[in-house]
Amino acid sequence: MEPVGYVIGNNGVDELIMIANPRYADVIKLFDYVYYEHGDSRILAQVTGINRELYRVSDSLAPVVFNDGVKPVETVLVKLLIIGKKTGDLLKLPEAPPPVSTPVYQADPELVKSYLGLRGRLCIGYLASMQDVKVCLNEKAISRHMAIIGATGNGKTWLSVLVIEELLKLGATVLILDPHGEYVKAKETVSKMDGVGLTVFRLSRQHAGDLTYRVGLIAADPDHIASVSGIDDKAIRIREAFSLAHRCVKLAAKAYGDSKLATLRNMERILAQVASGRRIQVGMLQNLFGTKYPTGNLNDNKYFRRLTVVLSELNDLASESAGRHAALAAKRYVRKLRRLGVYSPLSTRLLKLLKARHASVINLAGLDDSVQDHVAYSILSRVLKARINYVRRLPGPKYPYPVVIVVEEAHRFAPGNGRRTLTYGILSRIAMEGRKFGVFLVLITQRPSKIDQDILSQVQNYALLRVVNPKDREALLEAGELMNSNLDKILASLNIGEALIMGPIVGGQVPIVVKLRNRVLEYGGGDINLDKYWGVKDEDYENEVSRMMGLKIPKLTIERAKLLLDKISDESLSDSVIRGYVNGARVEVDLKNEVWSCSKCRNSMKPCEHVVALLLKKAMREAELMHK
Template sequence: MGETSAHEFKFLIADEASRGSYVKVKDGSKDWIFAQVVDVTRSNLAYSLNTIDEEKTEAKERVLGLARVIGVASGGRLAMPTNPPRPGDPVLRADGPLIEMALGLSKGNLYIGLLDGHDLKVKLEADSFVQKHCSILAKTGSGKSYTAAVVLEELLEKGVALLIIDPHGEYASMKQKNAKGEFAKYEVKPRGYDVTVYSPANQALAPHADRFFRFNGKKMTAREISAMLPEDVTNSQKGVLYEAIKILSSDGGDYDLEEVIAQAEKDTSKAKWGLIGHLEALAELGIFSGKPTNLGDLLQRGRASVIEMTGVPPDLQGMIVAKLLSDLFEARKRGLVNPGMVVVEEAHNYIPERGSGRAASTAIIRTIAAEGRKFGLGLLVISQRPARVDKNVISQCNTQIILRVTNPNDLRALSKGIEGMSSELEEDIKRLPPGTAMLVSNEIEHPVTVKVRPRKSRHGGASTPIVGERARAATKTRAEKGAKPASSQAGGGETGLSSGSKEKKETGGFLRKILGK
């Protein structure tokens, strides 16, 4: 109807059609113009302001659609249109094969879910997904961690090695198969996966972990230690550290972090106190005691290694992630570990946007985002606050999986960080129901809305009840679980938790001394 262009056209809707559905109209004699309905309006002249007080008039209701042209399907490819469709030509619903071909849904092998409103599977290409990075962004309660686990399941089935930074212990449940979901509709079968949970904390704080995660604390260089310190550490404090390491290195012994602290205490500069506080916090966590974890064990094909941060103070988590990823990236560049993907949950805590906070891990995650694809190390960042995540990292992610976002600051951040973000897409993102995602990818010709498939593994991110009988029942269950011996909850192995109670050394207790505790 009316004026048409090569970019959009209006058409009269004869039956039901909703925003987001796909239509086609002939381009000349053989090819189809493929378009998406971006708006639907309904009008009736009998009920206009001019006629509402007049005698009853026969209703003449019209439903109009506004379609945005995506391309012309020609020879199995999607080409840019050059001519507008003719007014008066019939507009038809797009069929499944045309939608799949035009959007590129069937090219990949990572099954994310079904195209909203259709029974068409949406798939991404695994190699491109890993090498070109991905972000999953959503507000709390929209299904962010659930969707992330769906992606991780697909990657594990394709033999990808995963290293997951998990602040809240949401991914250990991937070991067990799921019991709830529309499995037949989405054509999936429940199963568990090969997941090993590592804890940087001690046994008392993480009794359910499979293994301890430990660094080699012997003869660390000043540069290695500096990489673990917060960004607000001053040059004077770093000078104290470098001087202490220089003195210890000259003796030729295998010094550890405790000896670095003792040497720093001898310094005459007042700057030493802040430095010693940071070093003592690391030492008291026990992360440098016991047998160091082999980096090669963390990236095993078809397996997930989860670094669970439960029990680790927030300011120390960034330090641990900084050293872990720095060591891993260097090992990957030298071919000492398998290629794989690093998954950073609650990414706003580890790569905060300037002005939103500081983290020791920011620099290395930026480096992996910029250079990781050259060395076979992919990155998946997950966050509930897109505005607080470093924009340099988000802009390096070629695939964006966006669930419902309503915060204006977060929506503005998405607009800045994602190419082709339009006002219509913003409105769609604000209205997405839980479990439905907007998928924006270079591998797909146009952003699509996807009903995320059910997880095959059990979901461990459900909220804890805090009111009424369910809350009391949950508390009782946790108390019963806590009564079990720690040895029965921990995995075995050379670095298992069975010997963990003897691992943690007593430190000099510097903080307790100066605080009088």
């Protein structure tokens, strides 16, 4: 076998410089595997850089070379990252660099396979430099948590979908926190995977989803939901009124054995009573809440005794002007929470979310950051508690199988700027203790410099796509034990759809560059196709939409509708009726009778931008089909 090059120097024990054999100068590619022989061992290395340089010529020959048409002589210098020699099942770096002029050979697939291992069951692609070497990650190493990191548009979600697909094939329970609704489309293609289920949970009826998830008021901390409502931490009296109203409905629900009493509407009724200055007696609650209670003796009921104490404190508020004003303000915040539609007396049953061989997508799109934070905190806390109860055989809700939690936009839930979200605490605990209880994290972010470094440091498996921002690369160097300056150089060389993977998930010794395979499950997100919209002329579609509705559509409405084209989901056409969600609004248009409805704008005299957007998309699709 002819050498592809020769060693001409080294930059330390783990990096070599090779001059390429001229016959192979155009064959050697980035991330190729090569080897050289040292005694009876073969030392595997990987190409991490290729430079072409002019061969040095003397000053007397320079005019001849550059002015008389003589072709300059170039050299191709190749940087090699030494992977090591195989000793049993381990790879070890050589004790010393090879002598200058040591021949270097192209490594064949079998040699690479034997050195790298890759005998796991999470098959996400193949080696970037060898398409016939399949990359299958060690599924057991997911217990050490995983971070998927890369600049926007380089394949983070693509890779996470591949990991989810492979986990589902193995029967895993997967939970996905989805701030932008990117995984909702996976529902459309999950049928292509035999025996696998996927459910989308929405928080609002206006958003896409199969089922609605609710956060329970009875189990919620009143301080947490007060923060979600927007009450300032320094507004002590307003928070006091809010908390007392919460405790009142919670204790009433427990005292009378009726969880339906613990509602935001009943909190509002209590606060309205206090704000009016009227005292509240236990006997008034039945009329106030509009329900009938059991008539038995409640004097021995511990919740009833606590309820009377809380009512006394509420009456104290009602007796003073500042207390009444605080109750009135707290009532406004409760009404704001009611409009969200996120809270109910009891949380959605955990076993609706957690199932083997199943993924649950929590569609948080359209919610404020504080609401997303509280929902994520609620779900993660319940999952961890259920696993702790099962492992330690404690009373309470249990779940018998390990759970993999995928957190998109992880820097939103665990920011590294000193700000502490509710989710930060539970994520930190899962990162440190989750392995013991079978709760594992897959954190996804494009900004590792903005995620909490203590949490990131607990992650041992990294899948790094192209990272451009210097601060983000510096954060990776600080957080990842396996990261070094050599690997940092590789990150800048990755193409879209390539990932540098390191940690126990690839054996723990050798980082590898993977070309991702095609997906089965679809996902949303990605860049908007601007050509599709910037090329649209109002007159091209205005007449068509006006024809559909039998009236003239204003240009301003058309312009607003164009901005909503990428926010349309769940479209359907039945007979002459078009239905769909447009930016969270439920829209229905009856083309035959030329009537419409929009859950946000109601039945206005003229079609709103939500209605027009749905019609505009239909018109554009029909024009595209005609063009084809």
